[in-house]
């Protein structure tokens with residue numbers, strides 16, 4: 126079982142985050158410039174997952190504070206490192222950080238056809254609070270999910 130270390134992203138991680146994001150989202154990638162803008166926003170927190178004893182991030186999570194709520198903006202894990210608990214570890218850390226900030230709920234949008242992500246969020250206790258038809262550039266609907274903190 127891989128043990129993941131989750132820590133705040135440093136500026137030196139940004140190029141790796143951009144590569145993992147590109148590999149994770151393909152045509153729907155934000156692109157490096159938008160990603161860097163997002164990473165620089167004051168209310169945005171970025172986490173990376175590193176294998177215990179390793180150095181290179183294999184996953185990233187971006188979330189932000191909106192009033193007394195948190196929102197996951199993006200999460201991705203390098204294709205070769207999936208299904209080993211990296212996303213679960215990052216989500217647990219983001220939820221813990223949001224709780225520590227006194228926030229009352231975490232929200233996110235997920236492609237209704239993204240089986241892996243929907244299973245991840247269901248396992249973490251997120252539940253459906255809304256649907257947005259044709260929300261994504263590929264025409265897919267979004268599910269809006271919430272977890273109370």
Ligand SMILES: CC(C)(COP(=O)(O)OP(=O)(O)OC[C@H]1O[C@@H](n2cnc3c(N)ncnc32)[C@H](O)[C@@H]1OP(=O)(O)O)[C@@H](O)C(=O)NCCC(=O)NCCS
Pocket residue numbers: 149150184199200201202203206207208209210211212213214234235236239240241242244245246248
């Ligand atoms: C979704 C994603 C972040 C999951 O990352 P991951 O590190 O592989 O996830 P984990 O190993 O922590 O999985 C945690 C749980 O999520 C669920 N899950 C993850 N991948 C799954 C898959 N391919 N099929 C079904 N369930 C899956 C399982 O319940 C899993 O627990 P288990 O392995 O004990 O069964 C990863 O597949 C990814 O980067 N996808 C492309 C980008 C993306 O879709 N991001 C989400 C946008 S909302």
